[in-house]
Amino acid sequence: MMKTSIILPPPTPLLSKTGWTSFLSVTIVLTSIVPILNMWVDPSSAFHMSDFIVALIGKVMCYAICALAMDLIWGYTGILSLGHGLFFALGGYAMGMYLMRQIGMDGNYKSELPDFMVFLDWKTLPWHWMLSGSFLATLILIVLVPAFVAFVFGYFAFRSRIKGVYFSIITQALTFATMLLFFRNETGFGGNNGFTDFKRILDIPIATQSTRMVLFVLTAVTLLLFYLLAKFLVQSKFGRLLQAIRDAESRVMFCGYSPVPYKLAIWTLSAVMCAIAGALYVPQVGIINPGEMSPANSIEIAIWAAVGGRGTLLGPIVGAFIVNGAKSWLTMTAPEFWLYFLGALFIAVTLFLPNGVLGLVRKLASARGSNNGGSV
Secondary structure (H helix, E strand, O other): OOOOOOOOOOOOOOOHHHHHHHHHHHHHHHHHHHHHHHHHHOOOOOOOOHHHHHHHHOOOOOOHHHHHHHHHHHHHHOOOOHHHHHHHHHHHHHHHHHHHHHHHHHHHOOOOOOOOHHHHOOOOOOOHHOOOOOHHHHHHHHHHHHHHHHHHHHHHHHHHHOHHHHHHHHHHHHHHHEEEEEEEHHHHHHHHHHEEEOOOOOOOOOOHHHHHHHHHHHHHHHHHHHHHHHHHHHHHHHHHHHHHHHHHHHHHHHOOHHHHHHHHHHHHHHHHHHHEEEEEEEEHHOOOOOHHHHHHHEEEEEEEEHOOOOOOHHHHHHHHHHHHHHHHHHHHHHHHHHHHHHHHHHHHHHHHHHOOHHHHHHHOOOOOOOHHOOOO
């Protein structure tokens, strides 16, 4: 079909100069000042940052990467996924398999088998564990396995023109089915206990303060790089086509552009982003189990994006910090009210803040600028 001209939407304003400076400043603080406050400030000082806070921020940054990935497919392409927890868990399991092999080689019995396989009296490694002893192979698998799953699923779904609520339900069903599979002991993924009690990574003790700080800084840098990549994509012609597909997919098709390659590309990229977040999450938190694939976890990713503001890139990152900060506080003070609070928050955002927290901030800033004579 011959392509005709199509009027693409203008690039979405992502951040003002002040907003970008603030985001960069926060990243610099995370990657430089936090290690200083944690490692070299006396624990009795009011400026000391505890290991718990550092681990919490590192975990939330992993969640922020997932929220950013959700924004690319939902906020900019109009594809609501309720199964991105699957890709997060696949990346986490790939890293967890490597860490479990390190336990086997670190113990007194020097076994090629992870300890839970020894307990279950397994004699040989399953075929899907064969590359788990190599860190380089693990890094490759963290990217390739989720990318392959996302590509195959997306190829058939998008070619069949499945979209809207039907697509969301299918992604949730895929995640739930995979979770049930991983719960089975015979699949070789640790059953309902999953993987835990990690000891070493690259022959370096994983529980030391310096190792945890390296993982923390690496997570912050990864979040920044993914943000820059997303910013570049959505401001390019590729990103503007994604927004055109979101707003009027039929019109894009009539103009001679097939939406399938664009949707498949951004869908696969978002899956890889979640997988890398999962791989960074596991050594910092110290556990991965099938519960990470639960539908509720995938729904939470969508809530982070909605609370922060879809189609803004920065908003979902802010939303991840707001929601998970509230979750950390509320689950300690009143754990029985957390799910009620999460549901009420999502309803409130849907009804009163359709553009999320960042949309509200921009609206207030615009109103303030108008009151000051039109200067923002």
